[in-house]
Amino acid sequence: MKHFHEFQQAVNDPLDYARNLKNDSGKEIVGYVCSYVPEEIILAAGAHPVRLFDTRSQIGLADLHLQSYCCSLVRGILEEGLSGRADGLDGMIFPHTCDSIQRLSDIWRMNIPAGFHLDVILPVKLDTDSARDYLTDVLRKFREDLSGSLEREITDAALEKAIATMNVIRQSIRSIYEMRSQNPRLMPGQDLYTLVRASMIMDRDRMAELLLETLAELQTKSDQAPSGKPPKRLVLAGGICNQPDIYPMIEESGGAIVWDDFCTGARYFSQMIPEGADPLSRITGRFLNRIVCPAKHMDLDSRASHLIGLVKEQNAQGVIFLLLKFCDPHAFDYPYIRQSLDKAGIPVMLMEINDPASAGGQMKTRVEAFLEML
Numbered sequence: 549m550k551h552f553h554e555f556q557q558a559v560n561d562p563l564d565y566a567r568n569l570k571n572d573s574g575k576e577i578v579g580y581v582c583s584y585v586p587e588e589i590i591l592a593a594g595a596h597p598v599r600l601f602d603t604r605s606q607i608g609l610a611d612l613h614l615q616s617y618c619c620s621l622v623r624g625i626l627e628e629g630l631s632g633r634a635d636g637l638d639g640m641i642f643p644h645t646c647d648s649i650q651r652l653s654d655i656w657r658m659n660i661p662a663g664f665h666l667d668v669i670l671p672v673k674l675d676t677d678s679a680r681d682y683l684t685d686v687l688r689k690f691r692e693d694l695s696g697s698l699e700r701e702i703t704d705a706a707l708e709k710a711i712a713t714m715n716v717i718r719q720s721i722r723s724i725y726e727m728r729s730q731n732p733r734l735m736p737g738q739d740l741y742t743l744v745r746a747s748m749i750m751d752r753d754r755m756a757e758l759l760l761e762t763l764a765e766l767q768t769k770s771d772q773a774p775s776g777k778p779p780k781r782l783v784l785a786g787g788i789c790n791q792p793d794i795y796p797m798i799e800e801s802g803g804a805i806v807w808d809d810f811c812t813g814a815r816y817f818s819q820m821i822p823e824g825a826d827p828l829s830r831i832t833g834r835f836l837n838r839i840v841c842p843a844k845h846m847d848l849d850s851r852a853s854h855l856i857g858l859v860k861e862q863n864a865q866g867v868i869f870l871l872l873k874f875c876d877p878h879a880f881d882y883p884y885i886r887q888s889l890d891k892a893g894i895p896v897m898l899m900e901i902n903d904p905a906s907a908g909g910q911m912k913t914r915v916e917a918f919l920e921m922l
Protein backbone atom coordinates (compact mmCIF):
# COMPACT_ATOMS: atom_id res chain seq x y z
CA MET A 549 0.00 0.00 0.00
CA LYS A 550 1.55 3.23 -1.22
CA HIS A 551 0.22 5.34 1.68
CA PHE A 552 0.68 2.78 4.43
CA HIS A 553 3.56 4.62 6.06
CA GLU A 554 1.42 7.76 6.49
CA PHE A 555 -1.43 5.72 8.04
CA GLN A 556 0.99 3.93 10.35
CA GLN A 557 2.61 7.14 11.57
CA ALA A 558 -0.77 8.60 12.56
CA VAL A 559 -1.77 5.38 14.33
CA ASN A 560 1.54 5.15 16.19
CA ASP A 561 0.98 8.49 17.89
CA PRO A 562 -2.47 10.05 17.32
CA LEU A 563 -1.87 12.99 19.67
CA ASP A 564 1.44 13.84 18.01
CA TYR A 565 -0.28 13.65 14.61
CA ALA A 566 -3.03 15.99 15.89
CA ARG A 567 -0.49 18.47 17.31
CA ASN A 568 1.30 18.67 13.96
CA LEU A 569 -2.00 19.08 12.12
CA LYS A 570 -2.94 21.94 14.44
CA ASN A 571 0.41 23.66 13.86
CA ASP A 572 0.11 23.32 10.08
CA SER A 573 -3.60 24.06 9.59
CA GLY A 574 -4.62 26.05 12.66
CA LYS A 575 -7.61 23.70 13.14
CA GLU A 576 -8.81 23.11 16.69
CA ILE A 577 -8.33 19.52 17.80
CA VAL A 578 -11.34 17.85 19.41
CA GLY A 579 -10.82 14.52 21.15
CA TYR A 580 -13.53 11.89 21.36
CA VAL A 581 -13.75 8.41 22.83
CA CYS A 582 -16.46 6.38 21.14
CA SER A 583 -18.06 5.89 17.73
CA TYR A 584 -21.35 7.38 18.95
CA VAL A 585 -19.85 10.88 18.58
CA PRO A 586 -21.09 12.71 15.44
CA GLU A 587 -17.81 13.44 13.69
CA GLU A 588 -19.68 15.23 10.90
CA ILE A 589 -20.67 18.07 13.24
CA ILE A 590 -17.08 18.51 14.49
CA LEU A 591 -15.81 18.61 10.91
CA ALA A 592 -18.52 21.08 9.91
CA ALA A 593 -17.32 23.33 12.74
CA GLY A 594 -13.93 23.51 10.99
CA ALA A 595 -12.28 21.49 13.78
CA HIS A 596 -10.47 18.16 13.60
CA PRO A 597 -11.92 15.10 15.42
CA VAL A 598 -9.39 12.63 16.80
CA ARG A 599 -10.44 9.44 18.53
CA LEU A 600 -8.41 8.48 21.59
CA PHE A 601 -7.61 4.83 22.20
CA ASP A 602 -5.87 3.60 25.26
CA THR A 603 -2.28 4.61 26.04
CA ARG A 604 1.07 3.20 25.12
CA SER A 605 2.47 4.22 28.50
CA GLN A 606 2.29 2.43 31.80
CA ILE A 607 -0.97 3.22 33.62
CA GLY A 608 -0.28 4.86 37.00
CA LEU A 609 -2.02 8.23 37.41
CA ALA A 610 -5.38 6.88 36.21
CA ASP A 611 -5.34 4.30 39.00
CA LEU A 612 -5.76 7.14 41.49
CA HIS A 613 -9.24 7.76 40.04
CA LEU A 614 -10.45 4.49 38.52
CA GLN A 615 -10.60 1.02 39.99
CA SER A 616 -8.41 -1.56 38.30
CA TYR A 617 -11.59 -3.32 37.16
CA CYS A 618 -12.32 -0.59 34.60
CA CYS A 619 -11.40 -1.51 31.03
CA SER A 620 -7.89 -0.64 29.84
CA LEU A 621 -9.34 1.64 27.16
CA VAL A 622 -10.92 4.04 29.64
CA ARG A 623 -7.99 3.86 32.06
CA GLY A 624 -5.56 4.45 29.18
CA ILE A 625 -7.43 7.49 27.87
CA LEU A 626 -7.52 8.97 31.37
CA GLU A 627 -3.79 8.34 31.73
CA GLU A 628 -3.19 10.32 28.52
CA GLY A 629 -5.19 13.22 29.98
CA LEU A 630 -3.68 13.18 33.48
CA SER A 631 -0.11 12.89 32.22
CA GLY A 632 -0.52 16.03 30.10
CA ARG A 633 -0.04 14.19 26.83
CA ALA A 634 -3.50 15.33 25.69
CA ASP A 635 -2.86 18.98 26.57
CA GLY A 636 -2.89 20.02 22.90
CA LEU A 637 -6.60 19.19 22.66
CA ASP A 638 -8.94 22.16 22.39
CA GLY A 639 -11.86 20.14 23.70
CA MET A 640 -13.15 16.68 24.56
CA ILE A 641 -16.47 15.08 23.69
CA PHE A 642 -18.02 12.24 25.70
CA PRO A 643 -21.10 10.39 24.50
CA HIS A 644 -23.52 8.84 26.96
CA THR A 645 -22.75 5.18 26.23
CA CYS A 646 -21.26 2.63 28.66
CA ASP A 647 -20.94 3.40 32.40
CA SER A 648 -17.14 3.57 32.18
CA ILE A 649 -17.22 6.26 29.49
CA GLN A 650 -19.81 8.23 31.46
CA ARG A 651 -17.64 8.15 34.58
CA LEU A 652 -14.54 8.97 32.52
CA SER A 653 -16.35 12.13 31.42
CA ASP A 654 -16.92 13.21 35.05
CA ILE A 655 -13.35 12.46 36.10
CA TRP A 656 -11.97 14.26 33.03
CA ARG A 657 -14.13 17.34 33.73
CA MET A 658 -12.96 17.57 37.34
CA ASN A 659 -9.28 16.84 36.84
CA ILE A 660 -8.15 17.87 33.36
CA PRO A 661 -8.57 21.58 32.76
CA ALA A 662 -7.49 21.69 29.10
CA GLY A 663 -10.13 22.87 26.60
CA PHE A 664 -13.90 22.66 26.54
CA HIS A 665 -15.88 19.64 27.65
CA LEU A 666 -19.12 18.45 26.07
CA ASP A 667 -21.35 15.49 26.87
CA VAL A 668 -23.68 14.11 24.21
CA ILE A 669 -26.57 12.57 26.13
CA LEU A 670 -27.84 10.02 23.63
CA PRO A 671 -30.98 7.96 24.25
CA VAL A 672 -30.39 4.43 25.55
CA LYS A 673 -33.24 2.80 23.65
CA LEU A 674 -32.87 3.36 19.93
CA ASP A 675 -35.90 1.59 18.47
CA THR A 676 -38.71 4.04 19.19
CA ASP A 677 -40.09 7.09 17.36
CA SER A 678 -39.42 9.24 20.39
CA ALA A 679 -35.74 8.12 20.32
CA ARG A 680 -35.47 9.53 16.80
CA ASP A 681 -36.93 12.91 17.81
CA TYR A 682 -34.91 13.03 21.01
CA LEU A 683 -31.62 12.12 19.29
CA THR A 684 -32.16 14.81 16.63
CA ASP A 685 -32.67 17.31 19.47
CA VAL A 686 -29.51 16.08 21.19
CA LEU A 687 -27.54 16.61 17.98
CA ARG A 688 -29.09 20.06 17.58
CA LYS A 689 -27.97 20.96 21.09
CA PHE A 690 -24.51 19.53 20.43
CA ARG A 691 -24.25 21.68 17.29
CA GLU A 692 -25.14 24.78 19.35
CA ASP A 693 -22.79 23.88 22.21
CA LEU A 694 -19.87 23.18 19.87
CA SER A 695 -20.56 26.33 17.92
CA GLY A 696 -20.51 28.28 21.22
CA SER A 697 -17.30 26.60 22.39
CA LEU A 698 -15.49 27.32 19.14
CA GLU A 699 -17.20 30.69 18.66
CA ARG A 700 -18.02 29.79 15.08
CA GLU A 701 -21.24 29.16 13.20
CA ILE A 702 -21.86 25.62 11.94
CA THR A 703 -23.76 26.01 8.70
CA ASP A 704 -25.90 23.47 6.85
CA ALA A 705 -23.57 23.84 3.85
CA ALA A 706 -20.59 22.85 6.03
CA LEU A 707 -22.58 19.92 7.41
CA GLU A 708 -23.38 18.72 3.87
CA LYS A 709 -19.67 18.86 2.97
CA ALA A 710 -18.72 16.93 6.11
CA ILE A 711 -21.38 14.29 5.40
CA ALA A 712 -20.06 13.90 1.83
CA THR A 713 -16.47 13.50 3.10
CA MET A 714 -17.47 10.92 5.71
CA ASN A 715 -19.51 9.04 3.11
CA VAL A 716 -16.44 8.80 0.84
CA ILE A 717 -14.38 7.50 3.78
CA ARG A 718 -17.01 4.95 4.85
CA GLN A 719 -17.78 3.77 1.32
CA SER A 720 -14.07 3.41 0.44
CA ILE A 721 -13.33 1.33 3.55
CA ARG A 722 -16.41 -0.81 2.86
CA SER A 723 -15.19 -1.44 -0.72
CA ILE A 724 -11.74 -2.40 0.58
CA TYR A 725 -13.33 -4.80 3.09
CA GLU A 726 -15.41 -6.34 0.28
CA MET A 727 -12.40 -6.81 -1.99
CA ARG A 728 -10.42 -8.33 0.85
CA SER A 729 -13.26 -10.67 1.73
CA GLN A 730 -13.14 -11.97 -1.86
CA ASN A 731 -9.37 -12.32 -1.69
CA PRO A 732 -8.11 -12.32 1.93
CA ARG A 733 -4.48 -12.35 0.77
CA LEU A 734 -4.95 -8.98 -0.93
CA MET A 735 -3.53 -7.27 2.13
CA PRO A 736 -2.61 -8.38 5.65
CA GLY A 737 -5.39 -7.93 8.22
CA GLN A 738 -3.08 -5.80 10.34
CA ASP A 739 -2.71 -3.28 7.48
CA LEU A 740 -6.47 -3.03 7.18
CA TYR A 741 -6.69 -2.50 10.95
CA THR A 742 -4.16 0.34 10.62
CA LEU A 743 -6.06 1.90 7.74
CA VAL A 744 -9.41 1.93 9.60
CA ARG A 745 -7.84 3.32 12.75
CA ALA A 746 -6.04 6.03 10.74
CA SER A 747 -9.46 7.11 9.41
CA MET A 748 -10.45 8.12 12.96
CA ILE A 749 -7.22 10.07 13.49
CA MET A 750 -6.09 11.70 10.25
CA ASP A 751 -7.36 14.83 8.56
CA ARG A 752 -10.60 13.57 6.98
CA ASP A 753 -10.20 15.37 3.62
CA ARG A 754 -6.70 13.91 3.25
CA MET A 755 -7.97 10.51 4.40
CA ALA A 756 -10.79 10.51 1.82
CA GLU A 757 -8.25 11.29 -0.92
CA LEU A 758 -5.79 8.61 0.22
CA LEU A 759 -8.53 6.01 0.58
CA LEU A 760 -9.71 6.56 -3.01
CA GLU A 761 -6.10 6.13 -4.20
CA THR A 762 -5.65 3.03 -2.03
CA LEU A 763 -8.88 1.57 -3.37
CA ALA A 764 -7.71 2.09 -6.97
CA GLU A 765 -4.31 0.54 -6.08
CA LEU A 766 -5.95 -2.52 -4.54
CA GLN A 767 -8.41 -2.87 -7.43
CA THR A 768 -5.51 -3.43 -9.83
CA LYS A 769 -4.27 -6.26 -7.58
CA SER A 770 -7.63 -7.80 -6.73
CA ASP A 771 -7.98 -9.69 -10.03
CA GLN A 772 -4.81 -11.68 -9.41
CA ALA A 773 -5.80 -15.23 -8.50
CA PRO A 774 -5.07 -16.03 -4.83
CA SER A 775 -2.26 -18.55 -4.45
CA GLY A 776 -1.80 -21.36 -1.94
CA LYS A 777 -4.24 -23.20 0.27
CA PRO A 778 -7.32 -21.04 1.03
CA PRO A 779 -7.36 -19.81 4.63
CA LYS A 780 -10.16 -20.59 7.09
CA ARG A 781 -12.55 -17.67 6.97
CA LEU A 782 -13.40 -15.95 10.27
CA VAL A 783 -15.42 -13.05 11.56
CA LEU A 784 -13.94 -11.16 14.53
CA ALA A 785 -16.53 -9.69 16.89
CA GLY A 786 -16.68 -7.65 20.09
CA GLY A 787 -16.43 -4.04 21.19
CA ILE A 788 -13.23 -2.47 20.05
CA CYS A 789 -10.18 -4.09 18.58
CA ASN A 790 -7.04 -2.81 20.22
CA GLN A 791 -5.09 -5.89 19.37
CA PRO A 792 -3.21 -5.57 16.05
CA ASP A 793 -1.13 -8.68 16.82
CA ILE A 794 -4.17 -10.90 16.55
CA TYR A 795 -4.25 -10.54 12.74
CA PRO A 796 -0.79 -12.01 11.98
CA MET A 797 -1.38 -14.62 14.70
CA ILE A 798 -4.53 -15.84 12.95
CA GLU A 799 -3.00 -15.59 9.48
CA GLU A 800 0.11 -17.55 10.51
CA SER A 801 -2.19 -20.23 11.91
CA GLY A 802 -4.00 -20.64 8.57
CA GLY A 803 -6.98 -18.33 9.11
CA ALA A 804 -8.11 -14.97 7.75
CA ILE A 805 -10.40 -12.34 9.21
CA VAL A 806 -12.82 -11.63 6.37
CA TRP A 807 -15.07 -9.21 8.28
CA ASP A 808 -15.57 -7.87 11.78
CA ASP A 809 -18.14 -6.40 14.10
CA PHE A 810 -16.17 -3.75 16.00
CA CYS A 811 -16.82 -0.05 16.53
CA THR A 812 -13.18 0.32 15.49
CA GLY A 813 -13.97 -1.70 12.36
CA ALA A 814 -17.11 -2.39 10.36
CA ARG A 815 -19.48 -0.57 12.72
CA TYR A 816 -17.43 2.58 12.05
CA PHE A 817 -18.11 2.54 8.33
CA SER A 818 -21.52 0.87 8.22
CA GLN A 819 -24.43 2.97 6.94
CA MET A 820 -23.92 5.84 4.52
CA ILE A 821 -25.84 9.05 5.19
CA PRO A 822 -28.29 9.52 2.32
CA GLU A 823 -28.93 12.80 0.50
CA GLY A 824 -32.01 14.67 1.62
CA ALA A 825 -33.30 17.55 3.68
CA ASP A 826 -32.28 18.33 7.27
CA PRO A 827 -28.66 17.12 7.76
CA LEU A 828 -29.11 16.53 11.51
CA SER A 829 -32.06 14.17 10.93
CA ARG A 830 -29.96 12.24 8.43
CA ILE A 831 -27.06 11.92 10.89
CA THR A 832 -29.62 10.70 13.45
CA GLY A 833 -30.87 8.16 10.89
CA ARG A 834 -27.38 6.72 10.53
CA PHE A 835 -26.98 6.21 14.28
CA LEU A 836 -30.37 4.52 14.46
CA ASN A 837 -29.91 2.29 11.39
CA ARG A 838 -26.35 1.23 12.14
CA ILE A 839 -25.90 -2.05 13.99
CA VAL A 840 -26.23 -1.30 17.66
CA CYS A 841 -23.47 -1.62 20.28
CA PRO A 842 -24.55 -3.30 23.56
CA ALA A 843 -24.12 0.01 25.41
CA LYS A 844 -27.39 0.91 23.60
CA HIS A 845 -30.61 -1.01 23.26
CA MET A 846 -32.29 -1.97 19.99
CA ASP A 847 -34.12 -5.25 20.40
CA LEU A 848 -33.18 -8.61 21.83
CA ASP A 849 -32.20 -10.21 18.53
CA SER A 850 -30.49 -7.49 16.55
CA ARG A 851 -26.86 -8.10 17.55
CA ALA A 852 -26.95 -11.89 17.26
CA SER A 853 -28.92 -11.90 14.02
CA HIS A 854 -26.54 -9.30 12.56
CA LEU A 855 -23.56 -11.50 13.43
CA ILE A 856 -25.20 -14.63 12.03
CA GLY A 857 -26.06 -12.68 8.87
CA LEU A 858 -22.44 -11.53 8.55
CA VAL A 859 -21.12 -15.08 8.87
CA LYS A 860 -23.45 -16.24 6.09
CA GLU A 861 -22.86 -13.23 3.81
CA GLN A 862 -19.10 -13.48 4.16
CA ASN A 863 -19.09 -17.24 3.88
CA ALA A 864 -17.21 -17.47 7.17
CA GLN A 865 -16.58 -20.71 9.05
CA GLY A 866 -16.47 -19.36 12.57
CA VAL A 867 -16.40 -16.38 14.91
CA ILE A 868 -13.74 -15.23 17.35
CA PHE A 869 -15.25 -13.00 20.01
CA LEU A 870 -12.64 -10.61 21.40
CA LEU A 871 -13.62 -9.44 24.85
CA LEU A 872 -11.66 -6.61 26.42
CA LYS A 873 -11.27 -7.49 30.10
CA PHE A 874 -13.73 -5.59 32.34
CA CYS A 875 -15.89 -4.47 29.40
CA ASP A 876 -19.30 -5.09 30.99
CA PRO A 877 -21.60 -4.28 28.03
CA HIS A 878 -19.92 -6.85 25.81
CA ALA A 879 -19.42 -9.36 28.64
CA PHE A 880 -23.18 -9.28 29.32
CA ASP A 881 -23.88 -9.56 25.60
CA TYR A 882 -21.63 -12.53 24.97
CA PRO A 883 -23.61 -15.41 26.58
CA TYR A 884 -26.70 -14.54 24.60
CA ILE A 885 -24.74 -14.10 21.35
CA ARG A 886 -23.00 -17.40 21.99
CA GLN A 887 -26.34 -19.15 22.51
CA SER A 888 -27.65 -17.80 19.20
CA LEU A 889 -24.47 -18.77 17.32
CA ASP A 890 -24.57 -22.26 18.86
CA LYS A 891 -28.18 -22.64 17.74
CA ALA A 892 -27.20 -21.56 14.23
CA GLY A 893 -24.36 -24.15 14.23
CA ILE A 894 -21.63 -21.49 14.00
CA PRO A 895 -18.41 -22.35 15.90
CA VAL A 896 -17.31 -19.58 18.24
CA MET A 897 -14.30 -18.98 20.41
CA LEU A 898 -14.03 -16.40 23.21
CA MET A 899 -10.72 -14.61 23.68
CA GLU A 900 -10.41 -12.33 26.67
CA ILE A 901 -7.74 -9.68 26.30
CA ASN A 902 -6.48 -7.15 28.77
CA ASP A 903 -4.48 -4.67 26.73
CA PRO A 904 -2.60 -4.54 23.42
CA ALA A 905 0.35 -6.39 24.93
CA SER A 906 -1.62 -9.41 26.06
CA ALA A 907 -1.50 -11.50 22.87
CA GLY A 908 0.92 -14.34 23.43
CA GLY A 909 1.88 -17.95 22.87
CA GLN A 910 -1.05 -19.35 24.83
CA MET A 911 -3.49 -17.44 22.69
CA LYS A 912 -1.81 -18.68 19.50
CA THR A 913 -2.22 -22.28 20.66
CA ARG A 914 -5.92 -21.70 21.28
CA VAL A 915 -6.37 -20.06 17.85
CA GLU A 916 -4.57 -22.97 16.15
CA ALA A 917 -6.79 -25.50 17.96
CA PHE A 918 -9.93 -23.56 17.00
CA LEU A 919 -8.90 -23.35 13.34
CA GLU A 920 -8.09 -27.03 13.24
CA MET A 921 -11.55 -27.83 14.54
CA LEU A 922 -13.28 -25.81 11.77
Ligand code: SF4
Nearest residue numbers: 582645787811841843
Ligand atom coordinates in the same frame (compact mmCIF):
# COMPACT_ATOMS: atom_id res chain seq x y z
S1 SF4 B 1 -18.09 -0.58 22.11
FE1 SF4 B 1 -19.86 0.84 22.09
S2 SF4 B 1 -19.66 2.11 23.93
FE2 SF4 B 1 -17.69 1.07 23.63
S3 SF4 B 1 -16.46 2.54 22.48
FE3 SF4 B 1 -17.48 1.22 20.97
S4 SF4 B 1 -19.42 2.24 20.39
FE4 SF4 B 1 -18.62 3.18 22.28
Ligand code: SF4
Nearest residue numbers: 619646648787875876
Ligand atom coordinates in the same frame (compact mmCIF):
# COMPACT_ATOMS: atom_id res chain seq x y z
S1 SF4 C 1 -17.78 -0.40 25.86
FE1 SF4 C 1 -16.39 -1.69 26.99
S2 SF4 C 1 -14.37 -1.38 26.01
FE2 SF4 C 1 -15.72 0.30 25.38
S3 SF4 C 1 -15.24 1.89 26.89
FE3 SF4 C 1 -17.06 0.79 27.62
S4 SF4 C 1 -16.26 -0.78 29.02
FE4 SF4 C 1 -14.53 -0.01 27.80
